[in-house]
Amino acid sequence: xxxxxxxxxxxxxxxxxxxxxxxxxxxxxxxxxxxxxxxxxxxxxxxxxxxxxxxxxxxxxxxxxxxxxxxxxxxxxxxxxxxxxxxxxxxxxxxxxxxxxxxxxxxxxxxxxxxxxxxxxxxxxxxxxxxxxxxxxxxxxxxxxxxxxxxxxxxxxxxxxxxxxxxxxxxxxxxxxxxxxxxxxxxxxxxxxxxxxxxxxxxxxxxxxxxxxxxxxxxxxxxxxxx
Amino acid sequence: xxxxxxxxxxxxxxxxxxxxxxxxxxxxxxxxxxxxxxxxxxxxxxxxxxxxxxxxxxxxxxxxxxxxxxxxxxxxxxxxxxxxxxxxxxxxxxxxxxxxxxxxxxxxxxxxxxxxxxxxxxxxxxxxxxxxxxxxxxxxxxxxxxxxxxxxxxxxxxxxxxxxxxxxxxxxxxxxxxxxxxxxxxxxxxxxxxxxxxxxxxxxxxxxxxxxxxxxxxxxxxxxxxxxxxxxxxxxxxxxxxxx
Numbered sequence: 001x002x003x004x005x006x007x008x009x010x011x012x013x014x015x016x017x018x019x020x021x022x023x024x025x026x027x028x029x030x031x032x033x034x035x036x037x038x039x040x041x042x043x044x045x046x047x048x049x050x051x052x053x054x055x056x057x058x059x060x061x062x063x064x065x066x067x068x069x070x071x072x073x074x075x076x077x078x079x080x081x082x083x084x085x086x087x088x089x090x091x092x093x094x095x096x097x098x099x100x101x102x103x104x105x106x107x108x109x110x111x112x113x114x115x116x117x118x119x120x121x122x123x124x125x126x127x128x129x130x131x132x133x134x135x136x137x138x139x140x141x142x143x144x145x146x147x148x149x150x151x152x153x154x155x156x157x158x159x160x161x162x163x164x165x166x167x168x169x170x171x172x173x174x175x176x177x178x179x180x181x182x183x184x185x186x187x188x189x190x191x192x193x194x195x196x197x198x199x200x201x202x203x204x205x206x207x208x209x210x211x212x213x214x215x216x217x218x219x220x221x222x223x224x225x226x227x
Numbered sequence: 228x229x230x231x232x233x234x235x236x237x238x239x240x241x242x243x244x245x246x247x248x249x250x251x252x253x254x255x256x257x258x259x260x261x262x263x264x265x266x267x268x269x270x271x272x273x274x275x276x277x278x279x280x281x282x283x284x285x286x287x288x289x290x291x292x293x294x295x296x297x298x299x300x301x302x303x304x305x306x307x308x309x310x311x312x313x314x315x316x317x318x319x320x321x322x323x324x325x326x327x328x329x330x331x332x333x334x335x336x337x338x339x340x341x342x343x344x345x346x347x348x349x350x351x352x353x354x355x356x357x358x359x360x361x362x363x364x365x366x367x368x369x370x371x372x373x374x375x376x377x378x379x380x381x382x383x384x385x386x387x388x389x390x391x392x393x394x395x396x397x398x399x400x401x402x403x404x405x406x407x408x409x410x411x412x413x414x415x416x417x418x419x420x421x422x423x424x425x426x427x428x429x430x431x432x433x434x435x436x437x438x439x440x441x442x443x444x445x446x447x448x449x450x451x452x453x454x455x456x457x458x459x460x461x462x463x464x465x466x467x468x469x470x471x
Contacts, residue, residue, distance in 0.1 A: 153392055157372060157385050167371050171389060174364040177357075217392050220309065224384045 009094045010102045017106030020079075028110040031072035035115055038064040039122050050127045057126035058136065058187035065115055065140065066176050069147040070169055072111045076103055076152055077159045077222070086159075090226055097215035100222070104145075104152045104215070112144035128191065135190035135200075139183035142203045149210040150175050156221035178206060236315045238455045239464040245448040252445045259438035266431030283341045285431055289439040290334035294362055297327035297443065301369070302394035305387035315451075317383035318458070320390060321373055322450035326443060328366035335359055365393045379458060 004012065021027050042060045043053055053060075080086040080103075089099050119140055123133050154172035158164030186199035267285035274281040301323050307316035338356065339349045350356065369386050376382035459465050 157389060161375050167375050170368045170371050174361045177361055217388055221388050224381060227381060
C-alpha cells in the first residue's frame with residue numbers, strides 16, 4: 001500500500017470537500033442568500049435615504065458577512081462528525097492541523113468566494129462610493145478566511161454537542177470583533193479619501209496569525225470533542 | 228518543591244489547605260477593604276474637576292484590573308489543563324469564570340454610573356467600554372460552554388482551549404486605549420515616572436486593588452472546594468469527610 005505525502009493528503013481532502021459542496025449546492029447557496037437577504041432588510045428598516053445607506057454600507061455589509069459566515073460554520077465538521085469520517089481523519093498518520101487547514105480552505109472557497117463575488121453588486125446597490133469598493137473587496141478577500149479559520153475553533157469545540165449552534169455564536173462572535181472593526185474602518189477611511197494601508201496590514205496580520213495558530217487549536221478541540 | 232507542588236495539586240490536600248487559609252484570607256480582606264474604603268471615601272480629597280464622583284474609581288478600577296487578571300489566570304490554567312491534565316487547574320479554571328464575569332459586570336456598571344454625571348451619558352461606544360463588554364461575552368461563552376458539555380473533565384478541556392484562544396483578546400483590550408482615541412481617560416496609574424494621580428488617592432486605590440485580589444482568592448477557594456466536592460463525590464476522601 002502506498003502512503004500519501006502530506007501535500008497529496010491536503011489536496012485530496014480539499015478536493016473531496018469541494019466535490020461534496022458542489023454535489024450539495026444548498027451548502028453554499030444558503031449563506032449567500034442569507035447574506036443578500038440581511039443586506040436587503042437594512043434599507044427597509046432604516047429607510048431608503050441614499051446618504052444614510054452609503055454612510056452605513058460598510059457596516060451593513062460586514063455585519064451581514066459575519067452572520068453569513070457564522071451560519072455556514074457548522075458545515076465544516078458537522079457531516080463528517082455525523083458519518084464518522086472525522087474520526088478516520090483524526091486517526092490518519094498526517095498531522096491533524098494540516099488536514100484541518102484543508103477543510104477550512106475548502107469551506108472558505110465555498111462560502112467566502114461567493115460573498116466576494118456578490119459584494120460589489122450589493123455595494124453599488126447601497127450607493128457606496130467607488131473609491132471604497134476596491135477596499136471593500138480587499139477586506140472581504142482578507143477577512144473572510146479569518147472568519148472561517150477562527151470559526152473552525154468554535155465549531156470544533158461544539159460539534160459533539162446536541163445544541164451546539166446556540167452556543168457557537170456566543171463563542172465565535174466576540175472573536176470576530178477585531179476583523180469587523182478593522183475591515184469596516186478601512187472601508188470607511190477609503191470612502192473618506194484616507195490612506196487605509198494600516199488597517200489592511202492589521203487585517204493581514206490577523207490573517208497570518210490565524211492561519212498559523214487556529215488550526216492547532218481546532219485540532220486540539222476536535223480531539224477533545226471526539227473523546 | 229516539585230513534590231510540594233504535586234501534593235498541592237491533589238484534591239483532598241488542596242481542600243484541606245484551602246479550608247485552613249480561608250479565615251485568614253477573610254480577615255486580611257476585611258482589613259484591606261475597610262482601610263481602602265476609609266482612605267478612598269473619607270481621607271482622599273475631592274477631585275478639583277470631578278468633585279466626589281471620582282471616588283467610584285476605588286471600585287471601578289480594581290474591578291477592571293481583576294476582570295483582565297482573572298482571564299489571564301484562566302488562560303494559564305488552560306495551558307496547564309491541556310498540557311498536564313492537572314485536575315486542580317481544571318477546577319480553578321472553571322471556578323474563576325463566574326468570579327471574573329462578576330468583576331467585569333461590576334466594572335461596566337460602575338463605569339456607567341460614573342459616566343452619567345461626567346460624560347452626560349450612561350454608555351458610549353468607545354473602545355474600552357466595548358472591549359470590556361466583549362470580555363463579558365468571552366466569560367459568558369466560557370461559562371456557557373462548560374454548562375453545555377455533560378462530562379465535566381471533557382468540558383474543562385474544551386473551556387481550556389477556549390480560554391487560551393480568548394486570551395488573544397486581552398492585549399487587544401489593553402492596547403485599544405492607544406489604538407483608538409476615545410472619550411475614556413488614558414491610564415493614570417502605570418505612568419511610574421510621574422504619576423498623574425496624587426498619592427492620597429493612589430494609596431487607597433492600591434489597597435482596594437489588593438483587597439479585590441484577596442477577595443478573588445477567597446471566592447476562588449470557596450468555589451473550588453464546592454466544585455471539588457461535587458466532582459469527587461464518589462471518591463474515598465469525600466465519603467470519609469461526609470461520614471464524619
